[in-house]
Amino acid sequence: MSSDFQKLRLVDVHLFSSLYDALHRGEPVEFRPRIRQGIGIIYELFGIEVPEERARAYYERGLLEVAGEISFPLCTVCRTVCLHVVLKCPECNSRNIEKRELMIHYDCGYTGRFEEFQTNSLGVYRCPKCGKEMKRVGIDYGRPGFGFTCIDCKAVFQVPLVEIECEKGHVNRIQQLELRKCPVYRLSEEARRISEVFSIVETMARRLEALGLDVATFTRITGSSGVIYTVPIYVRGDPSLVIEIAPERITDETYPILMTLKAADIPNSTMVIVLPASFRPELEKIFNPEKIRIIKVDDISSSVDRIIGEIARIIGVVSHERH
């Protein structure tokens, strides 16, 4: 197993276990794209940042759905989203500027930093350009608030030149920037379903691996019909074993019918379904006994030993029947 694969696997484990917790707490789960400088678009999945390709892979696996879109500006040269704002002096293009409170002397029109006009007496100011005393606000002088001064050319201005620079140093005017839309994701129904059985599936998979079996969890298998199924536990072999955990509350025949179709469609496989003891016998009859083995348990978490034992026995029986 490559370390990349192991890392992805850890993100999967983290995602599904966090998902399970979040859904139990009834929290709305939405993943919004963000910019991480130096990387690009990232999504935060319960405290772990993943690149957008990873989030898209979850979307393609059917675990996320698109809930909306957000636009991000792009550098017109290299198309990165990692941009920052640059403020410059509009006179000399210097970036050596300061934000200051400004004052203006109406008589001579001089505008400068407030401190330049201060005298020793409170409320009395003196224009540093013409030397006149100024006392009355709105008549002698104005205080237009904050503005900028250029350290290099001494220009005073209220609105600096605004440019957008990318991480590679390409300079863009705001009006020239292009936009790229990125999806906002939310959990799919499938992800909700998977999260319900996630921890028990992980436990069972580790136990089966300890028996020397080749096990994959939540893997995608293409049926003979071309339909792609997510299989909670898949034990590779001849035949392979498709292990399903039934949800707690099943009220109609949809689940047994779907499972019967799935069992028939996945080539060279036998299906094992772990059912809650409360499962209604009349619905149980729908499962095709030639393709589906049933393990019924009162409480799944405390029945792992028994389930693993039965699966081991089924694998023995299945391979025995074929020889």
Ligand SMILES: [Zn+2]
């Ligand atoms: Zn660029």
Ligand SMILES: [Zn+2]
């Ligand atoms: Zn003056």
Ligand SMILES: [Zn+2]
């Ligand atoms: Zn300047």
